[in-house]
Amino acid sequence: MRELSLHILDIAQNAIKANAENLRIAIIEDTAEDKLIIKIKDDGIGMDSGTVAKVVDPFYTTRTTRNVGLGIPMFKTAAEQCDGYFKINSQPGVGTEIVAQFKHSHIDRVPLGDMAQTIITIINACDQMDLVYTHCVDGRGFRLNTKEIRKLLEGVPLNNIDVIAWLHDYIKEGLNDIYTAAKQEAI
Ligand SMILES: Nc1ncnc2c1ncn2[C@@H]1O[C@H](COP(=O)(O)OP(=O)(O)O)[C@@H](O)[C@H]1O
Ligand SMILES: [Mg+2]
Numbered sequence: 220m221r222e223l224s225l226h227i228l229d230i231a232q233n234a235i236k237a238n239a240e241n242l243r244i245a246i247i248e249d250t251a252e253d254k255l256i257i258k259i260k261d262d263g264i265g266m267d268s269g270t271v272a273k274v275v276d277p278f279y280t281t282r283t284t285r286n287v288g289l290g291i292p293m294f295k296t297a298a299e300q301c302d303g304y305f306k307i308n309s310q311p312g313v314g315t316e317i318v319a320q321f322k323h324s325h326i327d328r329v330p331l332g333d334m335a336q337t338i339i340t341i342i343n344a345c346d347q348m349d350l351v352y353t354h355c356v357d358g359r360g361f362r363l364n365t366k367e368i369r370k371l372l373e374g375v376p377l378n379n380i381d382v383i384a385w386l387h388d389y390i391k392e393g394l395n396d397i398y399t400a401a402k403q404e405a406i
Pocket of ligand 1: 234263291
């Protein structure tokens with residue numbers, strides 16, 4: 220895929236399908252260590268070890284509308300092609316955690332993409348699910364917790380059009396700040 224955010228969206232959609240109530244997306248960018256790490260954790264139905272072994276296989280899916288599942292194998296391949304690794308920890312009834320690590324400067328590492336738009340899309344796709352998104356660039360962090368935002372909204376739904384527009388700008392500006400601070404420090 221052309222952007223890592225598309226993989227993140229795909230993994231988040233799996234969590235929604237797995238009836239997750241809580242989703243955590245953590246991105247850690249460390250230029251000194253030359254690493255980009257993506258962790259996505261849900262509390263959905265989970266998978267047993269046999270299923271986990273099968274989902275990394277590009278020809279496996281429980282879907283009936285399309286006979287191959289490609290989301291997970293594609294993400295795994297992307298990480299492994301960039302001197303990284305990919306792992307899934309999952310337990311039935313508990314949830315699933317996926318970790319993908321990339322060499323940050325690897326020539327084949329596609330850009331992260333538009334994370335503000337991606338987070339908004341996930342929130343829009345499932346209003347009931349709560350999301351914690353953390354993004355750290357060289358020690359500077361941004362954090363969004365929909366539980367905290369819900370409290371401030373006093374009953375206005377998260378996917379209200381004005382809320383979505385505000386959230387989008389809030390994330391965009393927050394990420395801009397951490398990238399700018401990291402760049403200034405590097406000079
Ligand atoms: N977070 C998850 N929780 C429970 N099951 C999952 C999760 N992610 C993936 N799966 C299972 O693995 C299968 C393969 O996922 P994926 O590779 O994304 O392909 P697809 O979503 O197209 O089926 C899914 O159909 C689902 O059964
Ligand atoms: Mg999928």
